[in-house]
Every structure is written in C-alpha cells, then in structure tokens.
Amino acid sequence: MPELGRAALLIALGLCAYAAVAGTAAALQRRRRLAQSAQNALVAAFAATAVAAAVLVVALLRNDFSFVYVAQTTSRELATGYTLSAFWGGQEGSLLLWLLVLTGYGTLAVRLNRSWIPDLVVWAVPIFAVVAGFFAFLVVGVASPFETQPAPLDGAGMTPSLQNPYMLAHPPLLYLGYVGLTVPWAFAMAALISGHTDERWIVATRRWTLLAWTCLGIGQLLGAHWAYVEVGWGGYFAWDPVENAALMPWLAATAFLHSVMIQEKRGMMKVWNVLLVILAFELSLFGTFLTRSGVVNSIHSFTQSSIGPWFLFMICVTVAASLALVMWRLPLLRSPTRLESPISREAAFLYNNLLLLAICLAVLWGVLYPLVSEAVRGEAIVVGRSYYDFFLRAFGLPLLLLIGIGPLIAWRRASLRSLLTTFRWPTSIAVATGALLLVLGFGDSWAGLLTYSFSAFVLTTVAIEFARGTSARRSLGGGSWPRSFASLLGRNRRRYGGYVVHAAVVLLAIGIAGSSAFDSVAEARLKRGDSMRIEDYTLTYRSLDERQTANATEIRATLGVERDGKDLGSLKAGKNAYSVEQQVSNEVGIRSDRFTLEDLFVIAEQVDPDGTVYFRVFVKPLVNLIWFAGLVFVLGAVIAMWPDAREQRQQALRARELGLPATP
Amino acid sequence: VTVALVLAVALAVGVVVVVAWPFLREPEPVSDELVEPTPEAQRRLELAEDRDRALSALKELEFDHRTRKITDEDYRAQVGPLRREASAALRALDEGRDVRPTGEPEG
Numbered sequence: 001m002p003e004l005g006r007a008a009l010l011i012a013l014g015l016c017a018y019a020a021v022a023g024t025a026a027a028l029q030r031r032r033r034l035a036q037s038a039q040n041a042l043v044a045a046f047a048a049t050a051v052a053a054a055v056l057v058v059a060l061l062r063n064d065f066s067f068v069y070v071a072q073t074t075s076r077e078l079a080t081g082y083t084l085s086a087f088w089g090g091q092e093g094s095l096l097l098w099l100l101v102l103t104g105y106g107t108l109a110v111r112l113n114r115s116w117i118p119d120l121v122v123w124a125v126p127i128f129a130v131v132a133g134f135f136a137f138l139v140v141g142v143a144s145p146f147e148t149q150p151a152p153l154d155g156a157g158m159t160p161s162l163q164n165p166y167m168l169a170h171p172p173l174l175y176l177g178y179v180g181l182t183v184p185w186a187f188a189m190a191a192l193i194s195g196h197t198d199e200r201w202i203v204a205t206r207r208w209t210l211l212a213w214t215c216l217g218i219g220q221l222l223g224a225h226w227a228y229v230e231v232g233w234g235g236y237f238a239w240d241p242v243e244n245a246a247l248m249p250w251l252a253a254t255a256f257l258h259s260v261m262i263q264e265k266r267g268m269m270k271v272w273n274v275l276l277v278i279l280a281f282e283l284s285l286f287g288t289f290l291t292r293s294g295v296v297n298s299i300h301s302f303t304q305s306s307i308g309p310w311f312l313f314m315i316c317v318t319v320a321a322s323l324a325l326v327m328w329r330l331p332l333l334r335s336p337t338r339l340e341s342p343i344s345r346e347a348a349f350l351y352n353n354l355l356l357l358a359i360c361l362a363v364l365w366g367v368l369y370p371l372v373s374e375a376v377r378g379e380a381i382v383v384g385r386s387y388y389d390f391f392l393r394a395f396g397l398p399l400l401l402l403i404g405i406g407p408l409i410a411w412r413r414a415s416l417r418s419l420l421t422t423f424r425w426p427t428s429i430a431v432a433t434g435a436l437l438l439v440l441g442f443g444d445s446w447a448g449l450l451t452y453s454f455s456a457f458v459l460t461t462v463a464i465e466f467a468r469g470t471s472a473r474r475s476l477g478g479g480s481w482p483r484s485f486a487s488l489l490g491r492n493r494r495r496y497g498g499y500v501v502h503a504a505v506v507l508l509a510i511g512i513a514g515s516s517a518f519d520s521v522a523e524a525r526l527k528r529g530d531s532m533r534i535e536d537y538t539l540t541y542r543s544l545d546e547r548q549t550a551n552a553t554e555i556r557a558t559l560g561v562e563r564d565g566k567d568l569g570s571l572k573a574g575k576n577a578y579s580v581e582q583q584v585s586n587e588v589g590i591r592s593d594r595f596t597l598e599d600l601f602v603i604a605e606q607v608d609p610d611g612t613v614y615f616r617v618f619v620k621p622l623v624n625l626i627w628f629a630g631l632v633f634v635l636g637a638v639i640a641m642w643p644d645a646r647e648q649r650q651q652a653l654r655a656r657e658l659g660l661p662a663t664p
Numbered sequence: 665v666t667v668a669l670v671l672a673v674a675l676a677v678g679v680v681v682v683v684a685w686p687f688l689r690e691p692e693p694v695s696d697e698l699v700e701p702t703p704e705a706q707r708r709l710e711l712a713e714d715r716d717r718a719l720s721a722l723k724e725l726e727f728d729h730r731t732r733k734i735t736d737e738d739y740r741a742q743v744g745p746l747r748r749e750a751s752a753a754l755r756a757l758d759e760g761r762d763v764r765p766t767g768e769p770e771g
Contacts (some may be wrong), residue, residue, distance in 0.1 A: 007672035011679055018683065030698040036686035044679040051675060119700040196701070198710050209675050265724070267717055410734045411724055412742060418734045468731040475730070660701060 002067060005055035005146040008048045013140050015045035016133030017568040023126030027193075035122045039110055042125055045132060046103035053100050056093060056145050060086055064152040069093060075157035075580045077551035082163050088171045090144035091292055091307070097172070098288065099135040101179040105208070106132060109183050113204045116655065127618065131182055131414040134314050142307050157551070157580035166226035173219030173247055178284040180212025181249055184256075185281035185290055186321075187273050192325040197270065198334045201262055203651065207641050213253040214637040218244050221630040232586025234521070234618050236626065242368045244485035245287030248367075252280035255353045262346045265411060270333040271326065272353070276328055278322040283360075285315050290367065334569055336398050339412035348406035362391035378635055393447050397454060400509055404458035407465050425464060430457035448517030455506045462499045462506075469496070489639060490646075497640025504636055507629035512597075514622025523605075525614045535619045538562045544569065544611050552576040554587070557604050557613045561591060573602040573615070597624040606648040683698035710758045 023038035025031070043418030056069070059082050065071040073086040073093070088094045106128035106193060114121045124632040139145065184205040224236040224242065237243060256276035262269045268444040326333070365382040370386035374380040426596075434571040442449055466485070474484035475489075489496050522534040524540040533539075547554050556574035560567070573589035589602040598621040606614040666743040681688070701709065725746055 001668045003666065003669075004668040004671050007668075008675060011672075011676055015683070015711075028700070030700070032696050032698045033686040033690060035694065035698055037683050040685055041683045044682045047682075048675060048679060051671075121700060122700075147717060197708060198706070199710075199713055230708065254714065265721065267715065408733065410728045410738070411721065413738075415735065415738050418738050421735065422733055465731075468733075469727075470725065472730040474758075488722065650716065654709075654716065657710050658705060658712055660705060 001055050001058070002146040002148050004145065005059075005631050006140075007050045008052035009096075009136060009140050009144070009146070012045045012048040012052065012103070013133060013136035013289060015041045015048060016103075016129045016136050019045065019129035020126045020133055023122070025123045025130060028072065035125070038119075038125050038129070039114065042129060043107045043137070045129075046100070049096070049100045049103050049136075050141075052146075053087075053096060056087060056096060060084060063155070065153075065155050066148050067094075067145070067204060068147040068149050069145045071149065071155040071156055075155040076615070077580060078155075078158055078163070079550075081168055082158055085167050085171075086158060088175065089158060089167070090145075092139065092143045092147075092514065093142055094137050094171070094175070095135060095292070095307075096145050096465070097175055098179060099139060101175050102132050102135060102148045102182060103127070105179055105183055109187075109205075109208060113187075115201050116251055116660075117204055119196055120187055120190040120204070125187050125195045127186040127476065128182070131186070131279070131318075133308075138307055140312060154580065155440050157578065159551070159577045160576060160581055160585040161230050162219060162581050163551075164226055166223065167228070170219055170222040170226055173222060177212045177214075177216025177219055177246070178249065180208060180215060181253060181280045181284045183208040183212070183279075184277045188277045188324060189325060190496050192274065195329065195332060199264065200297035202263065202273075203335060206260070208256060209253060210637060210641045211414045213257060214634065214641070215248065216246060216250045216253065216662060217633060217637075220250065221368050221420055221627070221633070225627060229590065230585075231589065234588075234601060234603060236515075236623075237384055239363075239383075240368065241532075242287075242291050244363045244367050245283075245290040248360050248363055249280045249287060251356050251417050252276055252283055252365070255356040255360075256280060258356075258588070259353050264616060266346055268335045268336050268337045268339070269350075271330065274326055274333065276353075278319070279360075282315060282319055282322075283364075285318070286313065289315065291356070295591045297396060300405065300557045308405065316521055322391070334404075343409065345406060345409050345411045348402060348409055350651050352399065352402050352406060353401065355395045358395045359391060359399070359496060360599065364394070396449055396509075397447065400451065400454045400506070401457065403505060404454065404461040407461055407499065407502075410411070421625070426457045426460040429460045430454065432456075435477045441643060442518065444471070445513075445517035448513040451509050451513035451517075452586065455510050458502060458506045465499055466496070469613065493638045493642050493644050497636045497638070497642075500636030500639055501633055502636075504629045504633035507632060508627045511597075511622050511625030511627075514621040514625070520619045523614070523616045525612055527612050532615065532617065534600075534617050536563050537569070537617075537619065539602070539615070541613060542617070544607070544613065551580060552578045556587070557602075557607070557615075558614075559589065559602060561600065571602055573604040575604060578604050592624055594624075597622050597628075597637045599623045681715055688743065702768065711753070715753035715757050717748070718753045722746050 017040045017043035022041065023035055026035035026038055026486050057068075059067045059079070061072060062071065063074065063083075069090055069092050072085070074083050077087075081328055086093065088097045105123075110121050110125055110128070113124075184201075187201040187205045193199050213405040220243070223246070225234075227238070228236040256273060259269050259276060263273050277386075277605075285371050289308060289311035293311060339350070341347065368389055369383055370380050404426055408419075408426065410418065430453045433456035434449060437443075437452055440572055442452070466488070469488045470481060470485045473483065473488045477484065477487060479487070520535050522532060524530075524532040526532060528541055528543065531538055531540040538561075540562075542560050543556060545556050545558070545560045554574065554576050556572040559568060559571045559573070561571050568591065571589040571591050574587050576581075576585045576587055578585070586603055586605075587602075589598040592600070598619060601618040603616045603618055604613050604615050608614075722743070724744055725734070725739065728734045729736075732745070
C-alpha cells in the first residue's frame with residue numbers, strides 16, 4: 001500500500017498549506033468560520049499523517065521489502081519490537097514521526113485552548129501549519145518513506161547497537177521533547193502577532209513546555225543508559241554532537257521554565273522569555289538538522305542526505321521571522337518593573353539563566369566549531385572532552401550551588417541578617433560534608449569534592465524548604481503532619497515539584513561526580529584461569545561460550561567475581577556478530593551493588609581464536625544514582641505538571657470578572 | 665482501481681468534508697466575526713494581572729515570613745510598600761485606569 005501512504009502524506013501537505021493560508025486570512029479578516037476551517041484542516045492533517053504512519057507500521061510488520069525504507073532498516077530475523085522501532089530508526093521514518101507528533105500536539109493544543117484564548121489560537125493554527133507543512137514537504141518531496149523497489153529476499157537489517165530495548169523508548173521520547181517545544185514557540189509568536197502579550201500564552205503553554213522538557217530530559221537519560229549498557233565504551237555521555245543536540249534545547253527550556261516565574265511574579269523579563277522560547281525551538285530544529293543532515297559523524301546520526309539545506313533554510317526563516325516579531329512588539333514587551341536588588345530570588349533566577357545559557361552556548365560552539373573549521377580551513381577539528389569538562393565545571397558547579405541558593409532568598413530583596421539565618425544550616429552541612437570527605441581521602445578531585453559539598457548544600461535546602469513549609473501549613477490549618485505536607489504540595493505544585501526536580505539534579509550530579517571523578521580502570525589480557533584485580537574486586541576468567549541466536553552469533557566470556565575474598569557470583573561479557581548487518585558489537589557485563597550503588601563494568605575488548613580475552617574493567621562508584629535520579633526527576637515533573645485546582649479557579653474568576661471566555 | 669486508491673480517495677473526500685464543515689454547518693450565519701478581546705478588555709486583563717501579581721506577592725511575603733526566610737524587620741519594611749502596591753492595583757482595576765508610571769510603555 002505505498003500509494004496510500006504517499007497519497008496520505010500529499011493530503012497532509014495540502015491540508016497544512018490550506019491551514020497556513022486560510023488561518024492567516026481568517027486571523028487578518030477576523031472570519032470565524034474560516035478560522036474553524038483552518039483548525040479542522042490541522043486536525044485532518046494529523047489524521048492523514050496517522051494513516052501514512054499506519055501504512056508504514058503495517059509494511060514493517062509484514063516485512064514488505066518492496067518499501068525501500070523497510071528493506072534498509074529491517075530484516076526477517078529482527079525481533080518484532082525492533083522491527084517496529086525501525087519506524088524511527090531511519091531518516092524518512094523519523095521525519096514522519098516528527099510530522100505525526102507535531103500535528104498531534106498542534107491539534108491537542110489548539111483544541112484545549114481555543115475556547116479561552118481564541119485570539120491567540122487563531123494565529124497559532126497557521127504557525128503550527130507552517131512548521132508541519134515543512135515536515136510534510138520533506139516526507140513528500142525529499143525523503144519519502146514510501147519509495148518502492150522490486151522486493152529483495154531480505155532486508156539490510158538494523159544497526160546492532162540499535163537492537164536494544166532502550167531504543168523502543170529513547171528516540172520517541174526525544175521526539176516528544178523536540179516537537180513539544182514547538183507549542184510554546186507557536187503560542188509566543190501568536191501573542192506577538194496579535195499584540196496580546198499578556199500572560200495567557202504562558203498559562204496556556206506552561207504544561208506543554210514542562211511535558212516537552214520532561215520528555216527531553218528522560219529521553220536523554222534513557223539514551224545515556226543505552227550508551228552505558230550497549231555501546232560498550234565504559235561511559236554514558238560522550239559529548240557527541242547528536243547527544244549535545246538534545247542537551248541544548250533542554251538547557252534553553254530549563255532557563256525558560258525558571259525565568260518565566262519572574263514574569264509571573266514580577267512582570268519582568270518578557271523579552272528574555274520570548275527569546276528563550278525562540279532559542280529552545282530553534283535548537284530543537286538545529287538538533288534535528290544535526291542528526292539528519294549528515295554534517296557530523298556520530299553513532300546516532302543518519303547518513304549523508306539532501307535534507308540539510310532545507311533544514312538550514314527553515315531555521316534561517318523562523319529565526320528571522322521570530323526576531324522580527326520581537327523587534328516589532330518590543331514596546332509591548334518592555335516592563336516598568338526593575339530588579340530591586342542583586343540579592344533577591346529574581347536575581348538568583350537571572351544568574352541561573354545566565355549560567356544555563358553559558359553552558360548551552362559553550363556546547364553549541366563545541367558542536368559548531370568543527371563544522372566552521374572544516375568549512376573555512378578545510379580540516380575538521382574534533383572538540384574533545386576536556387573542552388566540555390572545563391565549561392561544565394566553570395558554569396555547572398556555580399549553577400549547582402545556585403539551585404540551593406535561589407529558594408533561600410526572598411523575592412525583591414534580602415537583608416544580610418535574613419541571609420545569615422537562612423544560609424546557616426545548608427552552609428554548615430556543606431562545609432562539614434566537604435571536610436569529612438577531605439579527611440576520608442576524596443581530595444584527589446577538587447571538582448568532585450565541590451560537587452559533593454554543593455550537593456549537600458542543595459539537599460539541605462530542599463529538606464528545609466519542605467520541613468518549614470509543612471510546619472507553616474500545619475500552624476495555619478492545623479491537622480497532622482502528612483495532611484499538612486499534602487496541603488503544602490497541593491497549594492503550590494510547581495514550586496515543590498520543582499524542588500523534587502532539584503533533588504533529582506543533585507542525585508545526577510553526585511552520580512556523575514562519583515562515576516567520573518572517582519572511578520577506576522584496569523586492563524589485562526587473560527587466559528582461562530587467570531585473574532586480575534581492580535579496587536577490592538578479583539576477577540577470574542573461567543570460560544568462553546558461543547551460541548547462535550536468530551540474527552547473531554553470541555560469544556561470552558564468564559568471569560568469577562570476588563570482593564575481599566567473598567564470592568559474588570559470575571559476570572558475562574563478550575561480543576555479538578550480526579550476520580545480516582555484518583557488524584560486531586560489544587556486549588558488556590555489569591554487576592551493580594545495590595548498597596554502595598557502584599558498578600563493576602567489564603568489556604571484553606578482544607577475543608582471540610585461542611580463547612585469550614583482553615578485558616577492560618571499570619569500577620564506577622555511585623553511577624546508579626544517575627538512573628535513580630531519572631525516577632525522582634519524573635516524580636518532580638509529574639507533581640509540577642499536575643493540574644492546580646486553585647490556580648484554575650483563580651484564572652476562571654479573573655476571566656469571569658473581565659467578561660472574557662472561561663479557562664478550560 | 666486498487667484498494668489503496670479507493671482508500672486514498674475516501675481519505676481525500678473525508679478531509680474535504682472536515683475542512684468545509686464550518687461552512688456546511690452554518691451556511692448563512694448571523695455573524696461570522698471572530699470573538700476577540702476588545703482593546704479595553706485587553707487593558708483590563710493586564711491590570712487584573714498586575715493586581716493578582718501584587719496580591720500574590722503579599723501572600724508570598726507572608727509565607728516567607730512564616731517559614732523564617734525573612735526576618736521580622738525585613739517583613740515590616742516590605743509589607744507596607746507591597747500593600748500599597750496591591751491597593752493601587754485594585755483601585756486601578758476598579759477605576760479602569762493604569763497605575764503604571766506615566767510615560768512607561770504598557771506590558
């Protein structure tokens with residue numbers, strides 16, 4: 001059924017074009033039925049894209065190799081789950097997924113908001129349609145997933161490293177994040193075009209931004225775990241351009257989520273917030289460009305393709321249009337409120353924003369520099385880990401500390417006496433932690449020591465905020481401690497959800513510091529029966545086994561593991577040789593200690609015909625905190641996203657009072 | 665004629681109906697004008713936001729004081745101006761005028 005897929009995409013393209021033109025005409029001429037028709041066109045574009053997506057899914061499940069895309073990304077031996085994941089495993093399918101998610105998000109955002117902000121929705125529709133139309137054009141005219149050929153007997157298969165359960169969730173989550181950043185951008189642009197730059201666009205898109213940010217964050221963490229268990233080099237984040245591509249919009253969105261609070265509380269930074277929304281959206285487009293254009297060499301990127309110039313064109317057009325709108329509406333965005341003191345909550349948010357942006361721009365330059373260098377000087381220069389590590393320490397450590405400082409300072413201004421009171425406990429605990437760790441011999445890495453000390457500061461702050469807040473609620477409303485705690489969370493979900501996210505960031509920082517600043521590595525070539533030592537562990541190479549699975553030959557070396565003379569069982573590490581794909585992958589062995597949270601990580605680097613194996617072994621302290629941080633992050637994000645009945649009542653009251661349409 | 669072609673035509677017809685539906689449902693509407701806030705309503709909305717912001721700042725200050733984030737002296741120094749700000753915002757909304765300094769742009 002490739003004809004149906006092609007027709008559905010062509011229809012989707014036509015619908016996007018109609019929604020863009022009719023939506024703009026309706027907004028300019030204030031024509032209600034035409035505006036509704038444009039909205040319906042966006043909904044219909046989603047339906048048509050869903051039909052195209054269904055055609056591709058059926059083709060994948062039926063191993064229909066007459067589809068070039070199916071033949072290039074799957075094989076008959078591939079497990080069904082991975083066959084389905086081929087939908088986003090290749091260039092054309094992933095662009096189709098982009099379009100599907102974008103039209104779905106656009107439809108939902110428009111439907112949920114059209115009754116209470118019709119003046120913004122009427123402009124948001126053509127804006128969504130333009131972006132969706134761009135992706136529809138790509139899958140229709142440049143990179144169609146419905147190209148056909150005489151069917152070969154079998155497909156080329158899937159890259160072995162992609163044959164991992166994480167690939168079922170990691171890319172779709174990243175897409176949900178990337179595409180989700182279109183929603184705040186579309187509504188911000190709608191607010192600028194309509195001249196209605198009040199806070200309604202922020203209220204309408206707040207949860208969308210949080211959802212996109214959460215998906216992007218979790219998607220990256222799953223990607224990091226995939227790299228850790230599957231790629232087999234001993235780490236989880238390599239500052240690869242495509243990894244950076246997902247990190248940059250997440251950093252920009254993090255800055256926006258913080259600075260938007262200053263606008264809500266003080267009516268300040270309207271221009272800055274719009275610029276951050278534009279930056280987050282453009283970086284999401286740039287990330288997609290990096291992954292798909294073939295301009296960078298990365299394990300994650302797709303092959304060289306012709307879509308790069310189109311993406312650059314789209315980025316240039318949307319940047320120019322967005323900035324032109326900001327310049328046009330600058331008088332509306334200026335705020336009469338000024339920063340009252342450099343020592344205030346809003347100032348702390350501002351510093352936080354500057355540091356986040358500094359990291360983001362440092363990463364962006366690290367990605368761009370090799371490309372610029374190659375274009376200008378003809379030689380590609382690789383920006384190494386030390387570059388990123390330097391900026392992560394220079395900006396990341398102060399940022400970590402600011403996570404703890406911000407909540408301790410009052411809005412508007414704080415006196416020295418207030419600061420001495422609020423900083424007393426967190427500072428004491430941070431200093432005590434640092435001193436204790438120094439005594440225990442953790443002084444080898446000053447960055448690691450500072451990370452642990454700052455983390456202690458932040459965790460104390462979070463604990464104090466919850467304890468004092470609960471106590472205040474109890475004294476105000478009476479009742480038990482758990483009830484007061486629940487009331488505290490319920491009355492300000494975003495703030496306390498945010499504190500839980502802060503705790504997650506601290507766990508992440510501790511995990512990263514522990515596993516990178518205090519890790520150990522040992523290498524040895526072992527014959528059967530030989531042993532090697534690393535830290536307190538002794539590893540003995542016992543046997544080498546080979547077995548044939550549906551699509552690969554698996555070779556596994558078994559190692560006996562002892563710690564301080566105590567038998568901890570065995571560990572397997574080896575390689576998979578994929579026959580169809582003609583590729584070999586490392587299959588690492590990992591033993592996690594649930595009490596110390598450290599991992600013993602074994603790579604069988606080289607397996608010789610005589611059974612000798614060259615092993616590389618790591619001990620990574622606290623690395624499991626990184627994955628645990630993901631769970632805490634999701635918990636905090638869910639608390640922050642959960643609908644706030646009090647806020648909704650206040651919005652409804654305001655709308656009724658002013659005779660405006662009611663909030664949903 | 666293939667099944668794919670029939671389905672594609674059905675899809676095309678379906679989307680045309682969906683897109684044309686507002687005109688099919690209301691061929692001759694009483695009014696075809698979009699409902700949008702008037703400039704006056706827009707201005708009052710921004711004043712209401714100012715008022716809610718001022719009231720929220722007062723609540724925040726009370727809470728910060730209760731959780732000992734600010735001292736009694738700081739509380740006393742800040743609560744007066746904040747109350748005056750909230751009162752001015754309430755008055756401005758009631759009177760339908762802007763309390764922001766003259767010459768400053770709105771927003």
